[in-house]
Amino acid sequence: MIKNTLKLAVSGLMLAALANVHASAAPDDDHPAAKRAVDFPPSADLTYSISARQRGFNLNGDATLTWRVGGGKYSIGAESRVALVGKLTENHSQGTVDSYGLAPSEFTEKRFRKAQESASFERDSKTITFSDGKHTYPIKGGEQDRVSISWQLAAVARAAKDKFKPGSEWQFFVVGPRDADPWTFRVVGREKVQVGAAIGTVDAVHVLRETPPGSKDQTLDLWLAPSQEWYPVKLRFTDNDRDYIEQVLEKVVRK
DSSP, X not given: OHHHHHHHHHTTOOSSOOTTOOOOOOOGGGOOOOOOOOOOOOOEEXXXXXXXXXXXXXXXXXXXXXXXXXXXXXXXXXEEEETXXXXXXXXXXXXXXXXXXXXXXXXXXXXXXXOOEEEEEETTTTEEXXXXXXXXXXXXXXXXXXXXXXXXXXHHHXXXXXXXXXXXXXXXXXXXXXXXXXXXXXXXXXXXXEOOTTTOEEEEEXXXXXXXXXXXXXXXXXXXXXXXXXXXXXXXXXXXXSOEEEEEEEEEEEO
16 A cells, blocks of 8 residues: 555656646647746755655655756756655756757656656757657747756746746746646745755745646646745645645755
C-alpha cells in the first residue's frame, strides 16, 4: 500500500515540472507569443523540503534544483526524493537565451518506475516534437517547458516589478513531455512566507496558475521572493480532491 501511495505522489513531486497537469492540444490561435523584458535570477543550487497529502497519507521528502544561466545559455535540473523509496522524479531543461527569454532546446522527464519522456524544440524547422511522436506544435517564440516556466516567470517579474502587481495576468505557452497548452498566471498579492531556518520569514509575491472554469487540471501556487533574487521560495500543487504537494525552500547557494 505504501508503494502504491508513493506512486500517486510521484505525479506532483516536481519543482517546476508540473507532471500531473493535464495538457491538451491547443488551437493555433491559443498559442501566445509575447516578447517581454527579462532579468534572470543569478545561478544557484536550491534545496526544498516536501510535504504532501495523497489519498489520506502524509508524505515527506526533499527536492534539489540546479539553475544555471550565462553566456547565452541556461540549464535546469530538478530531482525529488521521498523516504523509503529514494528518487521519485528527475527533470531537465536546457537551451539558449533569446529575445523572448529562455529558449528551451530539450526538456526531459523521468518519473518513478516509468520510462523517460522528452520534448524537443527544433529551432531550424520551428517545430516542437515529442518522444512519443503523437503531437507537434509550431515554435512562434517564447515557448517554455514545465521546468523552465518558473524561471521565465521569475525573470519577467524581476524586469517588470511595477507591472507585476495584484490582478495582473501573464500568459505563456507551456510544453510538457507529451503535449502543450497555454497557461495563465495571475498575481494574487504579497504575503509573508516562512521558509527554512537559514532564511527565515520572507516577503513573497504570490502567483496562481489560473485554470479554465470546470477544468480538472491541477492548480499551482507559486511564491517568488524579491529579497531572495525572486527565487521560488514556495510551491503548492493542489488536485481537485484537495490532495496537495507543497515545496518550501530550505537553502540557497548562489553560483
